[in-house]
Amino acid sequence: MSTGETINGQPVTQGQIAEWAAEAEAGYDVEALKRRGRGRPGRGAEPSQVVALRLTSEELAELDALAARAHKTRSEFIRDALAAYAAVTN
Structure with missing residues (x-):
């Protein structure tokens, strides 16, 4: 039975x-969680830069x-x- 909620488009079940x-009640290995790293994985050898861009709702759609x-x-x-x-301008 689904709860109506989804994760990545897949229904979440009561199970x-x-x-x-049960996993949360058993407790988590805090040290293992800390080793996982932070943020999104990189796209290459160099750090990526975030660029802010303002778009209208129509442009975004x-x-x-x-x-x-x-x-x-x-x-x-x-x-x-x-x-x-x-590629076409160079």
Whole structure:
């Protein structure tokens, strides 16, 4: 039975919730959690930079629609579009 909640589009079941609760009640290995690292994995040898960009709601909707049609994330789509633009202008 589903709770109506989803994770990555997959329904969360009562069984999963019960397993998570049992795991939490048993306790976590804090040292193991600390070793996991922080943040998103890098994209290469050099640290990545975050660039803020202001878009209207219409621009953002169009961007998301284009990315979805290309089966890419918003960030992947923007990076690929910039690379394609750079390729034709150089």
